Amino acid sequence: MTTTTPEAQLSQLSELIAAQMGLHFPRERWPDLERGIRSAAREFDLKDAESCLEWLISSPLTRKQVEILASHLTVGETYFFRERKSLEILEGHVLPELIRARRGNEKRLRIWSAGCCTGEEPYSIAILLTKLIPDWKDWKITILGTDLNPRFLQTASEGIYPKWSFRETPEWVREKYFTVTKDGRWAVIPSIKKMVTIHYLNLADRAFPSLLTNTNAMDVVFCRNVLMYFTPEAAKKVIQNLFCSLMDGGWLVVSPTETSQALFAQFVTVNFPGVTLYKKDAQRLPAEEVSPHELGDEPRAAWPPSADVCVELDWGIRSPAQPFPETLPSDAEEGNQGGPRPTSYGEALTLYERSRYEETVEKLVVWLSQNCDDAKAMLLLARVYANQGKLAEALEWCEKTIAADKMNAGYHYLRATILQEQGSLAEARASLKRTLYLDPKFVLAHFALANLAQREERFKESDKYFENALSLLSAYRQEDILPESEGMTAGRFMEIVTVQRNQGVRAEK
Ligand SMILES: C[S@@+](CC[C@H](N)C(=O)[O-])C[C@H]1O[C@@H](n2cnc3c(N)ncnc32)[C@H](O)[C@@H]1O
DSSP, X not given: OOOOOHHHHHHHHHXXXXXXXXXXXXXXXXXXXXXXXXXXXXXXXXXXXXXXHHHHHTSOOOHHHHHHHHHHHSOOOOOXXXXXXXHHHIIIIIHHHHHHHHHTSOOEEEEEEXXXXXXXXXXXXXXXXXXXXXXXXXXXXXXXXXXXOHHHHHHHHHTEEOGXXXXXXXXXXXXXXXXXXXXXXXXXXXXXXXXXXXXXXXXXXXXXXXXXXXXXXXXXXXXXXXXXXXXXXXXXXXXXXXXXXXXXXXEEEOOXXXXXXXXXXXXEEEEETTEEEEEOOTTOOOOSOOOOOEETTEEOOOSSOOSSOSOOOGGXXXXXXOOOOSSOOOTTTTTOOSSOOOOOHHHHHHHHHTTXXXXXXXXXXHHHHHSTTOHHHHHHXXXXXXXXXXXXXXXXXXXXXXXXXXXXXXXXXXXXXXXXXXXXXXXXXXXXXXXXXXXXXXXXXXXXXXXXXXXXXXXXXXXXXHHHHHHHHTTSOTTOBOTTSTTOBHXXXXXXXXXXXXXXXXXXX
């Protein structure tokens, strides 16, 4: 019989945590891990840290265990207008340029605070945007804040803060954008609160970029002071997925302590005085060879990232486990010297999976000119356009897909998602109802209708749809992959539905 030492158990648990949450607990951080387990033990109703540790490693971590561990192991350090210098560069250079480009066009901006903690970061971004865009109410502005820790998410969706959250914040922020509550805290004003959407998202899951989690076609992604807690492997995967979530020309903002030539080699590094930002250039492929630099103090593995990242598995286009081919077949390999290279849906799909959207469009257009009733190719084209933020084109191709196959509930659901992103909420609702008409068990459509109703403060209606979603989900096993869900498990989705529903319950009070 083998005796498992506490050391071996801690090592095993840190591996499980790295795999499921991305968080890095090397030996020197085991005291932090032990502290976290001790406090989690109370919440799990276990008598002490030792039995908690034993129980956690006895089988793969469940969704609930991950949630509870997250609330004891993640670092909640944040405040309004943190790292002012970066925000000043955004205010002075990056955002004005973006706003100028969009003003004459569709007035649309999409910003994501990934690892938003208690919400100070996304609300700071909202404040910044209202300063920069006088007519912001006429714009379609998405500010998404996501985190893994349900307690942080709760605070973020309430939007009420102690004075400590303003510890290095200019005075005008609190004066202009907050009101004092009865208990002496500070509530973000409704107009700013409404600009921000808070959602659960575990960055270690492969749930992005995705229309489902609204993490596609972002103009700016903030992922500050998050990756420094990740294992090198997990950080690389997250960075690659964030790259895919950005529009061409979009920006990634990390903390000054997290900049790294090696880790962000796929981006164009743009140096401003005292601030480094990363810009996506879709033409640029992952670097072939980069010397192993470091992120923060932790040793980092070398680039390029492994090929199994940048996951898009929606609507049956691709399965989660399919790796990318490292290179596309050359003309010679295809036996096609001279003349134009034959194009195919498969080739377009490969390009799409590598985030090479412009080339994907080129291939699909040629393919569709010869195979004009190929609904799958049309659907892929709609999705590429959606990922590029070209919503009018995405909608056009989605509608062509529907015309080719009217009875596919998933196509109507995609249409609803695009319409929602365009701000056409009534039409989106109609499409979701159509989805449910075709497939009453389409969980995601119930969830989307619940969210729409919650957003418009029709809480009774939203509760009904949340109930429907939860009751349909209860028929699945936790580990079952939900249909049309981009690889999301039923258990994970149930948690998301529950967190979202609770936000509504609190808002109603
Ligand atoms: C130090 S806070 C940073 C907050 C904010 N971005 C800032 O810079 O002020 C780190 C946040 O990352 C979140 N986090 C850690 N691991 C995560 C994961 N796997 N997925 C999503 N969020 C995660 C934590 O819950 C925490 O809220």
